[in-house]
Amino acid sequence: MSSHNNLKIFSGTSHPQLGQLIARRLGLPLGSSSIVTLPSGELSYVSDPLPVDLGPRPESTITRYRRTLACGAPRCICYFYFTAAYTVRDPARSVAFHESVREADVYIVATASSPDTATNGALMELCIMAHTLRIASARRITAVVPHFPYARQDKKDKSRAPITAKLVANMLVQGAGIDHVITMDLHASQIQGFFDIPVDKYAFLYSLYAEPTMLQYLRETMGKEIQNAVIVSPDAGGAKRASSMAANLDLDFALFHKERKKANEIARMVLVGNVEGKTAILIDDMADTCGTLALAAKHLLANGAKEVLALVTHGILSGKAMKVLNESEISKLIVTNSIPQLEHKKGCKKVREIDISHVLAEAVRRSHYGESVSQLFVSVPWTEAIAAEEEPLSPKPQKAVAPNAATALQQKTLSA
Secondary structure, eight states, X not given: OOOGGGEEEEEOSSOHHHHHHHHHHTTOOOOOOOEEEOTTOOEEEEEOOOSSOOSOOOSSSSOOOOEEOTTOOXXXXXXXXOEEEEEOSSOOEEOOOOSOOTTOEEEEEOOSSOSSSOHHHHHHHHHHHHHHHHHTTOSEEEEEOSSOTTTTOOSOOSTTOOOHHHXXXXXXXXXXXXXXXXXXXXXXXXXXXXXOOOTXXXXXXXXXXXXXXXXXXXXXXXXXXXXXXXXXXXXXXXXXXXXXXXXXXXXXXXXXXXXXEETTEEEEEEEESOOTTSEEEEEEEEESSOHHHHHHHHHHHHTTOSEEEEEEEEEOOOTTHHHHHHHSSOXXXXXXXXXXXXXXXXXXXXEEEEOOHHHHHHHHHHHHTTOXXXXXXXXXXXXXXXXXXXXXXOOOOOSSOOOOHHHHHHHHHHXX
């Protein structure tokens, strides 16, 4: 079992807000990261103090946070490191950590498809950070990547096409030296088999699900109206995900069969199922250009649906997605904060955000203490560590839930 003193969390520049939320769920003070362009154009990481002091702490560039419980026992949960990133021109990148990580259990929070960081840049940044930690003698390195890079390139669907998701898995494990990866709602389950296991170490991929959080959100926001809803999958590939949601909510299920002329362009969609007079809830793992969702919404209303909502794990929303969404028949697009959504919410009032930081924080805690992570596939402990006005839109906690991450971590600390 790991010591709580050896848990350290780092945040890349692709999604610093999520890193901060996870840290707060675990009882850590918040930090920040910023991007500055240097005359040389190179990107480098340096320690960056908090712009706002959120709690008592020593005045130092990188701080070890210690708090005292009511009984007077010292508690050091973990260290959260904040970095300032400088934009690249070449693009060369350099990373420096100003605290010993020897024999530490380290977690790096990053994501793909961030509006502020290109996927390739975020992936390279993650690899460099992991490599730096590896040669600095970190005991274990875990990448917390809710949206896995290149997840849609998971098979060779045409001649001379790459299987880039497999390449990314090799880069993270064999190249960068990452031991574990925590992600959410993989586009294809076969990606779990892409992580080779070298002789001298084991690489595990924990693929969490947003479904428990989404189910809770729908129950809280729709109330009794949910009884007159129908769950719809926009394609046959998402039938398993949507049918599971329908079964848990005791609702009817429908799906679309679609034909594509080429990537991101839909030729024809055929609805299978009855949606007349009901609120149709489209379920998918990601929304990119929103073409599929917009066309599905049009067909659903044409088939008698009274309203169309879309519930998606990863809101990529690239290209003309904002224009398509604003002009579509979709009344709300609900996404998680696996990808930064601030700019998307500014561009479209239909976008709503669900917080999944409590899921990831609990996964980090369980992984650190060697507890089972599979329980998170069906239910997620809630934490009240963040005030409602400071977090993204999120459902209220159910009455019967397991102990929250922060409380459990305190209990572990007291018993240590």
